Amino acid sequence: MFDILGYDFMVNALIASLLASVACGIIGTYIVTNRIVFVAGGISHASFGGIGMAFYLGIEPLIGALVFALGAAIAIGLVVKKSEQRPDTAIGMIWAVGMAVGVIFKRLTPGYTPDLASFLMGNILIVPTSELIIMVIINVIILITVFLLYKEFMAVSFDEEFASISGLPAFIIYLVMMCLIALTVVALIKMLGVILVIAMLSIPAAIAGNYTHSLKRMMGYSVIITSVCMLLGLGLAVELNQESGAMIVLVAAIIFIISTVSRKLTNYSKSKGVNPS
Amino acid sequence: MSDEIVKLENIWVKYDGVVVLEDVNLTIESTNFFGIIGPNGGGKTTLLKVLLGLIKPSSGTVKVLGEDPRISRKSIGYVPQHGSFDVNYPISAWEVVMMGRIAKRKIGHRFKEEDKKVAEHSLEVVEMLDFKDRQISKLSGGQQQRIFIARALASNPEMLLLDEPTASVDKHMQTDIFELLKRLSSTIPIIMVSHDVGVMSVYVDSVACLNRKLYYHDSGEITSEMLDEAYGCPVEMIAHGVPHRVFKEHD
Numbered sequence: 001m002f003d004i005l006g007y008d009f010m011v012n013a014l015i016a017s018l019l020a021s022v023a024c025g026i027i028g029t030y031i032v033t034n035r036i037v038f039v040a041g042g043i044s045h046a047s048f049g050g051i052g053m054a055f056y057l058g059i060e061p062l063i064g065a066l067v068f069a070l071g072a073a074i075a076i077g078l079v080v081k082k083s084e085q086r087p088d089t090a091i092g093m094i095w096a097v098g099m100a101v102g103v104i105f106k107r108l109t110p111g112y113t114p115d116l117a118s119f120l121m122g123n124i125l126i127v128p129t130s131e132l133i134i135m136v137i138i139n140v141i142i143l144i145t146v147f148l149l150y151k152e153f154m155a156v157s158f159d160e161e162f163a164s165i166s167g168l169p170a171f172i173i174y175l176v177m178m179c180l181i182a183l184t185v186v187a188l189i190k191m192l193g194v195i196l197v198i199a200m201l202s203i204p205a206a207i208a209g210n211y212t213h214s215l216k217r218m219m220g221y222s223v224i225i226t227s228v229c230m231l232l233g234l235g236l237a238v239e240l241n242q243e244s245g246a247m248i249v250l251v252a253a254i255i256f257i258i259s260t261v262s263r264k265l266t267n268y269s270k271s272k273g274v275n276p277s
Numbered sequence: 278m279s280d281e282i283v284k285l286e287n288i289w290v291k292y293d294g295v296v297v298l299e300d301v302n303l304t305i306e307s308t309n310f311f312g313i314i315g316p317n318g319g320g321k322t323t324l325l326k327v328l329l330g331l332i333k334p335s336s337g338t339v340k341v342l343g344e345d346p347r348i349s350r351k352s353i354g355y356v357p358q359h360g361s362f363d364v365n366y367p368i369s370a371w372e373v374v375m376m377g378r379i380a381k382r383k384i385g386h387r388f389k390e391e392d393k394k395v396a397e398h399s400l401e402v403v404e405m406l407d408f409k410d411r412q413i414s415k416l417s418g419g420q421q422q423r424i425f426i427a428r429a430l431a432s433n434p435e436m437l438l439l440d441e442p443t444a445s446v447d448k449h450m451q452t453d454i455f456e457l458l459k460r461l462s463s464t465i466p467i468i469m470v471s472h473d474v475g476v477m478s479v480y481v482d483s484v485a486c487l488n489r490k491l492y493y494h495d496s497g498e499i500t501s502e503m504l505d506e507a508y509g510c511p512v513e514m515i516a517h518g519v520p521h522r523v524f525k526e527h528d
């Protein structure tokens with residue numbers, strides 16, 4: 001299986017997997033513990049509009065995705081915290097409108113348009129070096145921000161009201177977190193596509209949550225679990241000549257099921273051992 | 278600082294034309310354990326939010342610790358109602374208490390040794406230091422409440438404000454929480470709201486009844502007339518030690 005490393009595209013795919021795991025594990029932990037998987041879904045789907053726009057304008061698709069993801073992140077942040085609208089309704093709208101805009105731009109683009117399907121479901125085998133550089137930059141931004149704002153993110157996530165009464169600009173901190181989610185989505189789009197991104201932003205952190213109640217450890221475990229899923233999924237995709245994004249998500253889902261069921265069984269047998277009634 | 282920790286004058290709060298607080302006047306002196314009781318939906322939480330500057334009254338003036346509540350709330354140790362936060366969040370008791378120090382450091386700056394000492398002391402005061410590494414969901418309702426009181430204390434507040442501190446606590450643990458608050462009230466003024474008249478009336482120094490209007494006697498005692506007015510129906514007075522009873526709710 002290691003002979004596939006002989007190909008340049010395979011090396012890029014592996015580097016991309018590991019880079020994505022860092023962003024994914026850290027931000028995925030925030031998404032899962034804050035119960036905002038649906039928010040992350042809204043941001044990732046809305047970014048499809050930016051990809052369509054980028055094709056229409058003839059610019060780098062990830063730049064378009066970045067603009068739309070950040071726009072959606074701020075819009076969702078405003079709606080959730082500052083408007084009277086029901087948040088899930090508004091997020092659902094942003095979700096679908098972004099997709100609609102993407103499709104319309106594709107139709108408006110004259111001549112050949114690259115296969116948009118790879119942006120929906122992802123294709124890790126076509127990650128050029130320029131995109132690896134974007135991913136490195138995104139990882140650096142995420143690591144620095146989370147390092148600096150760790151306690152602020154925790155305060156706002158756990159009890160926003162208390163944080164703002166204490167004098168913390170809770171809304172701004174929430175918006176910064178939304179923007180980090182947008183950046184993470186952009187880092188993952190090429191590999192997983194706007195539809196499958198949401199799986200890797202939730203499943204690895206959910207698996208990690210089975211084993212720890214510490215936020216820091218949950219982040220660490222998530223990074224490791226994400227990279228394992230990515231590498232296993234990628235290997236299987238190459239071996240079986242399958243879609244890489246879909247294989248990665250399936251591997252993650254299977255690990256989640258095994259982990260959750262085995263946890264339940266251990267807890268069950270433990271409780272039986274302690275209370276033999 | 279004046280002796281008046283709270284001064285409310287002619288406070289009206291309306292939501293979409295519905296009057297939630299009607300012409301509330303209240304002065305609370307310091308060194309006091311002050312209770313506000315009233316039925317659910319009587320405006321207790323709204324009144325707390327007015328005191329914290331989270332709700333601007335439709336009319337009237339609010340002074341807390343002699344200042345606008347939006348300024349003074351940084352000096353208030355707030356203990357929110359159970360359920361306003363996610364107990365399953367991966368956070369330890371220690372980390373929760375450290376959140377009380379969050380505004381003492383600039384954004385992006387680390388906590389200092391002093392913060393840790395204050396947090397440790399706060400945990401000692403509530404007798405929870407041994408539980409500091411527990412994840413918050415692994416603690417009982419009463420223990421969680423102690424942790425949230427410790428978090429409030431960790432900010433070195435000038436007063437404590439508690440919203441239904443015993444709502445999630447077993448009956449026999451409620452007394453422990455009240456004993457703790459009673460002990461704390463000798464060093465820091467405390468205001469708490471509760472729908473539970475019985476147990477609280479044993480511990481507080483004075484009490485007001487809130488059901489849209491505020492009923493308050495300068496003597497600080499609960500009179501059956503106050504309860505009648507606040508609850509809108511005759512309510513028996515409760516003697517010390519007699520188990521409290523649940524009041525009927527009125528619209």
